[in-house]
Amino acid sequence: MTTTSIERNEAGAPLISVRDLSVSYDVARTGKRLTAIEGVDLDVHEGEFITVLGPSGCGKTTFMNVVAGLVKPTTGTVLVGGSPVTGPGPDRAVVFQDYALLPWRTVFDNVKFGLEMQKELKGAGWRERVQEAIELVGLAGFEQSYPRELSGGMQQRVGLARAVVAEPRILLMDEPLGAVDALTREVMRDEIEKLMAATGKTVLFITHSIEEAILLGDRIVVFKSHPGAIKEIIETGLERPRSERSIQHDPRFLELRDHLWDALQGEATAAAVSK
């Protein structure tokens, strides 16, 4: 890595520390025990943007759910800020693939949801914070709209605003652009890159898009399936700020893309055969 900020961060204790993490559960229908992920080790430093890349069913979402506190580890430990994860907490926010907005709430009320649940609506200034977040994601003027009145891309902007308004230390994004149309996806990739560069948040970004993983990540964690485990971790080493257009012809981008293609092709074929 060339940027000094990353080097400085790497000197301190990692913000997320995962050691020998495994998750398995019994499948009631077949009576078999299924191992979702096995032996995962990962350190994430403050301010790092980690993309987690892998084929469908490789356990990358399970991995994220453990960090989010929604799934308990079967073995191993997950530390966030030095203390073990026992459940969801205000230091972590999640952006969901299917947006997971509350359909009965307007954009404004959806964005304030996190603050409301954490009882932060008492103090002054929360309205301004909500409004700021809405403007940050480019939804000014849609405060009183209901989610079903918005396009998929706009709904995900609401999901993004809801996550950043609570000012978490870590943003967990579970294929946030997976359900968005192709054109909007490209625009929003650039926006997420800008937004995260501006806020300096630590991000764990799950994706199955190679381009997305390279464009956004400082490091790419490649998952393999059956059982889900880390195959390799790659530093992208691309200059920031980046954009969809600026990296298209970068030799490093092309090199990474070819490498990841080869890595994933084997995985995708293996996954297809084992199904």
Place this chain on the structure above:
Amino acid sequence: MSAFLAAGPNLGRGGIGAWLAGLSPAGKAGVLAIEVVVMLVVWQLVVGVFGWINPVFLPPPTAIAQGFVELVAGGTLWPNMLISAQAWLIGFAIAAVIAIPVGLLMGSSLPMDRVVGPIAWTIYATPTIAYQPLAKAWFGFGIGPVIFLVAVSALFPILLNVAAGMRTTNASIIRAGKVYGASRTQLYRSVYLPSTVPFLFAGLRQAVVLATIGMVVAELAGSASGMGALIIKAANTYQTDQAFAAIAIVVAWSVGMTQVVTLVERWAAPWTRKGRR
């Protein structure tokens, strides 16, 4: 016919379907009004003008209107209507008051669901009319059996819909609630309950129709008053025009109350307003 089928279902994508889908509320009401008028005119022609059907069995619309006037003039309409409305409203209120909390409990607790569910479905599956003689025995000949049958008829669609709404709360939204720190109580208040609301109103709409059936069934046999009694008395004396007038009023009540439920839903749950259809 085959060409019609080949075009697939017409749900507003083209032709007359698209035209209908694009109508304003006033335009939609206009189309409905035209439909009603055409139906009444055809009915009047078939029975009243050409005399293809004996008007004693199926009186023409003008005769039914005449029957309505007779009912009003004879002073029998208002008291019977009031009795029926009273029984309906009391029975419906009882049903809602019992069904909503029990439905919520059933939807949020699997043991409750396993215990109450089979009982609820069994009673729901039984034709209301089967309870009619029993209701007479239990509650006598007044308004009691009518209230009972209205309540029994309205209870289960509300209860089962509320339970289903609670049970089918979107798992992804529940996860979002947990991630953003909702406590158990907050999760119920801010996630489960609101997502049950559209189901509640769907249940209430079904309940309106079934409650009205329950009311008429209870009043038809052996009741001295109410709209059902009015219908049976008129029919027994071959005053079919009056019987049809009374039936029309019951139908209007049922449709009207369904509309009331829909209006309350629009006010209480504006997010459920569907796209234009």
